[in-house]
Amino acid sequence: MPWKAALETLWTPETLDAPHAVPDKARRVRAMFNAIAPRYEMVNSVCSAGRDSYWRRKAVELCDVEARDIVLDVACGTGDFTRAFASAGVRFAVGCDFAHAMLVRANGASERAGGRKAPGPGGGRRTCRRLCEADATCLPFRGGSFTIVSCAFGVRNFQDLDGGLREMRRVLRSGGRAVILEFSRPANRWLRRFYEFYAARVMPRTAAWLSGDRSGAYRYLPQSVVSFLTAKDMCARLSQAGFVRVDATPLTFGVVTVYVARCGPRGA
Numbered sequence: 001m002p003w004k005a006a007l008e009t010l011w012t013p014e015t016l017d018a019p020h021a022v023p024d025k026a027r028r029v030r031a032m033f034n035a036i037a038p039r040y041e042m043v044n045s046v047c048s049a050g051r052d053s054y055w056r057r058k059a060v061e062l063c064d065v066e067a068r069d070i071v072l073d074v075a076c077g078t079g080d081f082t083r084a085f086a087s088a089g090v091r092f093a094v095g096c097d098f099a100h101a102m103l104v105r106a107n108g109a110s111e112r113a114g115g116r117k118a119p120g121p122g123g124g125r126r127t128c129r130r131l132c133e134a135d136a137t138c139l140p141f142r143g144g145s146f147t148i149v150s151c152a153f154g155v156r157n158f159q160d161l162d163g164g165l166r167e168m169r170r171v172l173r174s175g176g177r178a179v180i181l182e183f184s185r186p187a188n189r190w191l192r193r194f195y196e197f198y199a200a201r202v203m204p205r206t207a208a209w210l211s212g213d214r215s216g217a218y219r220y221l222p223q224s225v226v227s228f229l230t231a232k233d234m235c236a237r238l239s240q241a242g243f244v245r246v247d248a249t250p251l252t253f254g255v256v257t258v259y260v261a262r263c264g265p266r267g268a
Helices: 027-048 051-062 081-088 100-113 161-170 189-211 217-226 233-241
Strands: 070-074 092-099 126-134 146-152 172-184 243-251 255-262
Touching: 027 051, 027 100, 027 189, 027 217, 051 081, 051 146, 051 172, 051 243, 070 081, 070 161, 081 100, 081 126, 081 146, 081 243, 092 100, 100 126, 161 172, 161 233, 172 233, 189 217, 233 243, 233 255
Parallel strands: 070 092, 070 146, 092 126, 146 172
Antiparallel strands: 172 255, 243 255
16 A cells, blocks of 8 residues: 555654654655554553543533534544544534545444444434545635534644644634644643653553554654643644634643634634
């Protein structure tokens, strides 16, 4: 398959010095996620000690879902965040990603869950779900199409972060909200040291062994966290993208942060 070509050279020490500044970052990220798709969810669960499912459920709670909500889950990967919204009983959920192998896995998981009823605001009504292959920085949807746009652990992988955030706002209706779940660095100095040791030394070896990865994905992923924006800076970038209110909620001692950003009137 084409994404399996040249996996050894995707992430080298040189590109990892400044992963967010690599000119062809999008190409590398797409190939990387296509390569690790088969065991991606399993690795996430093991390396987070099962907390990743809790983080997604909490993010869904924080954006106050309603039965009428129409959700676009950007950079959906294998669809676990999309399914979390479906389980909350939203009206419609679309998962969007540019890594084809991730969508293949998402489709399989969606089919296996297809017979389950969605509890919550939907009153047991089954959520309609769809998948779409597209880049988060150029979404193939009309403006104002969704009431919620979500992204779990994806925005730091965008080639153009500001462009991606503007796209999220563009496809939101007035009063809609963006909910972003992303890794962050704990504020406590000792917790931060422990977290960064785990992320730099323990997790890459464990994850690479579990997944059989040769692309360097699990060297890139922790480096992309420590070199990404602080929560304060992320809130500022969301405001610059046109959101009128941004709330940041740290979870698990600040290892991750949930951002909920509101969309004001169109044209504002």
